[in-house]
Amino acid sequence: MKNIDDILKSSLTPSDEPDFWLNQNILSQTAENTRAQKMTRKKLAAVICSCSLALIIGSMSVYAAWKYLSPDQTIENMSGQSKYGLWNFEGLKEAFSGDNAVYINETQSYGGYDVTLLGITSEKNLAKLHDAKVGDADKSYILFAVEHESLPLETSQDFYGFFDVFPVVMGYNFEEYEDFFSYENHGFEFHKDGVLYYVFESSNLENFADHEIYMCVSNDIGFTEYSYIYDYETDTIARNDAYEGLNALFSLPLDSSKADPKAAKAALKEMDAIRQENRREQEENAKQPLSEESKAALKALAFVEQITPENINDYATLLTGEVEIAVNTFTPDNQGRVSLDISYKYKEQEIQSHTKLPLAHMFPDGKTEYLSSSGLTDNETDTLLLELYRLNEDGTVTLEFYKPNLPE
Numbered sequence: 001m002k003n004i005d006d007i008l009k010s011s012l013t014p015s016d017e018p019d020f021w022l023n024q025n026i027l028s029q030t031a032e033n034t035r036a037q038k039m040t041r042k043k044l045a046a047v048i049c050s051c052s053l054a055l056i057i058g059s060m061s062v063y064a065a066w067k068y069l070s071p072d073q074t075i076e077n078m079s080g081q082s083k084y085g086l087w088n089f090e091g092l093k094e095a096f097s098g099d100n101a102v103y104i105n106e107t108q109s110y111g112g113y114d115v116t117l118l119g120i121t122s123e124k125n126l127a128k129l130h131d132a133k134v135g136d137a138d139k140s141y142i143l144f145a146v147e148h149e150s151l152p153l154e155t156s157q158d159f160y161g162f163f164d165v166f167p168v169v170m171g172y173n174f175e176e177y178e179d180f181f182s183y184e185n186h187g188f189e190f191h192k193d194g195v196l197y198y199v200f201e202s203s204n205l206e207n208f209a210d211h212e213i214y215m216c217v218s219n220d221i222g223f224t225e226y227s228y229i230y231d232y233e234t235d236t237i238a239r240n241d242a243y244e245g246l247n248a249l250f251s252l253p254l255d256s257s258k259a260d261p262k263a264a265k266a267a268l269k270e271m272d273a274i275r276q277e278n279r280r281e282q283e284e285n286a287k288q289p290l291s292e293e294s295k296a297a298l299k300a301l302a303f304v305e306q307i308t309p310e311n312i313n314d315y316a317t318l319l320t321g322e323v324e325i326a327v328n329t330f331t332p333d334n335q336g337r338v339s340l341d342i343s344y345k346y347k348e349q350e351i352q353s354h355t356k357l358p359l360a361h362m363f364p365d366g367k368t369e370y371l372s373s374s375g376l377t378d379n380e381t382d383t384l385l386l387e388l389y390r391l392n393e394d395g396t397v398t399l400e401f402y403k404p405n406l407p408e
Contacts, residue, residue: 068145071096071119074197077190092141092199095123100206102253110239111246112150115217118143120252122206138267140205142167142215142252144198152194163219163246165200170212170235180271181205203267205252210259212251219246220356226335244334293380300381300406301373307404309369309388316386316402322346323385328399332359338397342387346401349383351375363391381406 069077072093079089095101101121108115122140144165146153166182168174182202190197205213214237220227227247229238239249290298307315325344332338336359343352351374362370368391375383386402 068116068118068195069192069197071101071143074143074190075199077192077197078188078199081190091123092121095121095141096143098123100258102255104250104253106250108248108250110248111219111244112148113219113246113248114147114149115246115248116145117215117250118145120205120254122204122254124204138204138207138263140202142200142202144200144217146196146198146217147194153191153196163198163217165198165215165217167202167205167252168214168216168230168237169205169208170214170237172208172211173232174230177268180268204263206254206258207260207264207267209254210256210261213254215250215252217246217248217250226337296381300384300404303406304373304384304386304404307371307386309367309371312371312386312388312402316404319385319401319403322403323401325399325401330397330399332395332397336360338362340399342399344401346375346385347383349375359391359397362389362397367391 075089075093075096079093096119098121100123101119103119104117105119106117108117120140120142124138146163165187166178169177169181172181180203182200187201188199200215216228218227220243227240227243227245228249229240231237237249239247303315323344323346325342327341327343330338330340337356338359339354339356341354343350345351353374370389370391372387372389373384374387375385384404384406386404388400388402390398390400392398
């Protein structure tokens with residue numbers, strides 16, 4: 001294996017043909033700089049743009065080649081995992097080497113994390129081979145590398161438990177179109193030497209390249225006012241500098257000449273048709289008579305609604321050993337919010353949940369207890385549990401499980 005000196009020496013040696021990814025990097029940086037000149041001063045302040053110059057792009061490419069796997073290597077490792085056996089990885093590898101691939105290599109560091117946007121490709125016929133409704137043959141794939149300054153990232157939980165990745169296409173209200181641009185939120189991850197490589201799948205973003213498009217990578221939950229500032233009236237997005245965690249914001253340097261408004265309109269029309277069909281099915285299902293199991297579930301939920309932290313001992317029983325739980329004590333972050341990363345097993349049911357709540361919302365007006373319900377899988381009322389969170393004097397939060405005493 002070459003050491004860094006060998007790599008640097010090799011990079012300074014003329015060759016007959018420039019490296020493909022170096023060419024892509026130069027092209028993407030040039031396109032991004034051109035677009036940045038057209039932005040208003042207000043938008044420039046709201047966007048994290050790459051500050052790399054063409055003169056040092058070569059050294060950046062060497063650094064990436066030394067520190068991170070290439071897209072081919074990353075996807076090859078992902079394809080070797082049995083859980084991804086049904087995905088079209090060969091087509092994905094080809095797409096990351098094709099004309100539509102853009103190598104970006106931009107790193108942003110927040111909250112102790114280094115997130116590098118390595119590249120993006122948009123191609124047809126790259127969808128997974130099963131169970132997809134929208135945009136089956138028209139997708140974008142964005143490749144990231146994530147590191148932590150002190151903790152190696154080595155498990156899937158590192159990503160799915162603590163990260164949220166989503167695109168924002170300016171000109172389309174995020175809340176209204178979130179399920180379209182990342183409607184399935186599919187992705188693939190691979191871990192090596194403490195680095196988490198992640199490929200995010202979305203609807204084809206290149207079709208919308210005549211709009212400004214951003215990728216958000218955050219350890220916040222969803223699109224909240226804490227991590228990003230989204231102004232619906234001026235149609236701008238910015239990082240919330242007051243947020244102390246990870247809230248990277250990448251501008252995607254897509255070629256606006258490759259935008260396809262006709263394809264974009266057709267995809268949105270298809271998505272709208274699916275929404276209407278789902279609403280129709282829900283309305284039809286609502287007209288159907290309820291099963292006995294559903295009736296029992298609704299009755300159980302109605303019973304639970306009357307339970308409060310003050311009367312919980314009258315209507316429920318504290319469980320001490322029946323629930324196998326991984327975490328039951330939580331410490332607020334510097335923003336005064338609690339990450340409730342819960343994994344437990346009860347009556348052969350394995351439950352995992354992850355949410356983040358401000359202490360002020362959990363314990364308003366000086367209250368020290370917060371009640372929530374969980375369980376009830378497949379209308380099985382026997383799995384219904386109550387989660388009682390208690391605010392301790394030292395600021396930590398503890399969790400207790402209660403079993404509701406459901407009437408016969």
